[in-house]
Amino acid sequence: MQNILSVKSLTKKFENFTAVKGISFDVETGSIFAFLGPNGAGKSTTIKMLTTVLKPTSGEIWINGFNALKEQDEARASFGIVFQDPSLDEELTAYENMVYHAVIYKVPRKEREDRIRQALEIVGLWDRRKDYVKKYSGGMKRRLEIARALVHYPKILFLDEPTVGLDPQTRKSIWTHIKNLNEERGMTIFLTTHYMDEAEEIADEIAIIDHGKIIESGTLEKIKANTGTDSLEEAFLKLTGRDIRDENGGGGKLKFMRGMGRRRRN
């Protein structure tokens, strides 16, 4: 199969505000795909729909050949996700979090231990597996979440701002892990980030979303050529403007409505 992820005319409406306006794109198997956009552009809403957290108003999502809306469990088993916000059980140990994940993803009992060990070794947390997660630092928690997302051998890994709030050393090491996963296992990576330099360095393909529409996509070279700029950061600023965006997107009324949508979803 050529495309591990295929999105067709994806739309999400909240009340009378449309967060995502009929976007379509494909992610090639084995590639690293960066999904960029300013705050409130529809990025988070899109990733929530791709990972079956949020139901689209209309459109289609195909993951690993499964219709994510109709064959939800098959689609879910095909991807791993590292959410933007933490999602670990802090009252359990790292290892217990891994076991919990392995069980709910129906990893065969015989393989569990090996797979958990393998995943924890990749992110360098095997020696700390018996610690409670509440004793972990922010970077360790992130690495643990990445390891956890690997246990069920996903075909595609969604990373929603995986390096936000981390120091440069940790960020570097996380990207190294991610790159290795992509190169050695051929795992497709779908990521969002606000660090343009990181996207520039790692991504094969880039899509930029703003106001609910994809305004540019392709390889780094193509985007730079199309916009007549020298770096992704410049291209990004040229495409999306230099105004500072509100965290919830848009101004007064818009912000209020986005807030309602968020509350309903949560």
Added chain:
Amino acid sequence: MIEVIYIRWLRQLKHYWRSKSRLIGSLGQPLLFMVAFGFGFGPMYTKASGGANYMDFLAPGIVSMSILFTAIFSGLEVIWDRQFGFLKETLVAPISRTEIMVGKTLGGATIAMIQGLIVLCLTYLLGFRVPGLESLALGLVFMLLIAIFFSGLGLAIASKMKDMQGFQLIMNFLIMPTFFLSGALFPLENLPPAIYFISRIDPLTYGVDGMRGALAGMSVFGVYSDFATLFTLSVLVCLIGAFLFSKVEA
């Protein structure tokens, strides 16, 4: 299927076992009620009833109370899971909502049962005696029903709540009235009509009455009718809970 339910159950038991302060703290309230009411109202009750022992009346009520609180809180724990993000991890997994819900309800019910058994042991120290193994077995059946009902109820409420802000509301307008008007502390006879009515629609009333019938041989409605009522309500609340939980979005 079974393993998913088991791991959900296990997680909850680990949480319970590891928070020793909560475990011990939650014994304080039933103990206080037993001492204050047991010794405070005991003599009055004995006089009014013509010689009966208030502790025999009170102990099943207090055991029911501790099960009520523990069960409903463990159902409400889902709200914490939501706030700390862990609920998302579970909701995007390729498993059914029913599995998630059943695991949680059984986990909550198990913890509530353990708590109820500890309180039952404490009542022994205050002079309450279970008549025999048969009564104990029947008492355990009622304890389990109360535990399942309120654990399911807690979960049903939690699937409609976004955060802990409505907690006081639920505590003061649902849990406390459920406890105080269930007949756990006083007999439900010669009450004003309004209170009488509320006590009759209070599910815990049938739990307390059944427990009292089983453990102390005093029952207003009869043990079988208590069992039938509580069993039906438990099935109903679990179905409603499963439905509401299936609508939850991460």
